[in-house]
Amino acid sequence: MMKNDTDKIVTLSKIKVACQSCNLYELCLPLGLHGEDLDQLEKIIKRAHPLKKNESPFQQGDKFQSIYAIRSGSVKTYTIADDGSEQITGFYLPGELVGLDAISDDCHPCTAKALETTSYCEIPYTALEQLSGELPSLRHQLLKIMSKEITHDANLLMLLGKKAADERLASLLLSLSSRLKNRGFSATEFHLSMSRNDIANYLGLAVETVSRLFTRFQDQGLIQVEGKFVQIIKLEELKAMTKECTCENPKMA
Amino acid sequence: MMKNDTDKIVTLSKIKVACQSCNLYELCLPLGLHGEDLDQLEKIIKRAHPLKKNESPFQQGDKFQSIYAIRSGSVKTYTIADDGSEQITGFYLPGELVGLDAISDDCHPCTAKALETTSYCEIPYTALEQLSGELPSLRHQLLKIMSKEITHDANLLMLLGKKAADERLASLLLSLSSRLKNRGFSATEFHLSMSRNDIANYLGLAVETVSRLFTRFQDQGLIQVEGKFVQIIKLEELKAMTKECTCENPKMA
């Protein structure tokens, strides 16, 4: 039963999709582009074969060539430290761009790996940077997306720096919920394409803690879990949870 | 004695400095620009009066107008959550750009505050975005700086997600050390312009923990501390500290 649901979500895509007809148009790079301009962008975009689960479009240390727009499926990015420990830096959903962190050093600081069957568009960066010189809308949108990535990371910092374990998990669930909603999926029922281990790693927790939290949330009637299938029952309470932090010092200026 | 040292570092700047003669040229936005192009960039840059300690160039929620390049001094950025708790998202040194996270929503998601007397250049964003269309080098450098910000945040995530308290403090000290070095200051002796409280907040720790760590590091002979003045004695050992993480699972693929 879960398998079927996953497939339903995953296999929306056909291999050959133009930006014009892509339902992610509003979320992705081409937002604001039309006619001739959009054609130009499409000309530089390569559409590759979908990735199978666990395949990587690029590895940490690879020379930076392209950024990648997820079309369907999902991807995680992670860095491996010198000591071999892995830190997941993000989960990416359809319409999101992966690889923007490679621009500064011309080399990918993290590895991307498909969490499930995932199709994507490859956008050669040199061409993109050049084209963004000619198309103000594209330039605008690119900078905007990069800025959003910075904001997102800053939020995550807040999360890892200050929040308790339950608030962290709640935040992740809410983030996925709202992003999925924006993409036309249900905000209240969805599949987690990542493992408990991935979630724990991302949130800076132990797997056991994450597992316990899922059952606790369920006991509290906040969510309904069955393996990777999650149903959010009390969205508002989850939201409240991420807000009412333990620390109560409103005097700080 | 500490006051004097601080002043020495802070008051390098004169109010009117053109990018051409600014010693931060290599680190800042104009990198790669010359002659005519550099003139164009300079034309849009405003140079404002220095900020006194605790003054803010912008506040959380302000409409986004400009990004800010620090010329001398230093700045912290922080967000205030709904519950009033504050999370510091970054410390910025000369040559670094503050406010890039505001591009995506056209509104500053954080407040910036001077940690000491700080001079800066204000760069109106609309003009910058437009100009970056005409000047490939500028466009390149802007994207690069934004990408670096993303990478930096990702590192910090790693820090807060996985590392123990002592590794976090070591990382911060090393980050400051190397950034100061790049800016022509000493890598081994410097002032912390931020309070212990700020450090603790940034690293997701309690002030008491930070304080204890400073004394412990000193007892271990790693550093020498006197208030805000820090001298790094064993740079290599500090570096080793940030690498040898507790978790030893090199089997993870």
Place this chain on the structure above:
DNA sequence: GACTTTTCTTGATACAGGTCAATGAAAACC
């Protein structure tokens, strides 16, 4: 210079969440 306020340090105690260990449940593989 005395007074107030803030910042920093140090000690004692408590608890959230990590670690270890064991079992159950899915996937993956042959």
Place this chain on the structure above:
DNA sequence: GGTTTTCATTGACCTGTATCAAGAAAAGTC
């Protein structure tokens, strides 16, 4: 279909760091 391997859950225990409390040192203020 059974076996192996990976993943998830649950319990018992322990440790690092937060919290509470109190004093010392700086930094502002008059």
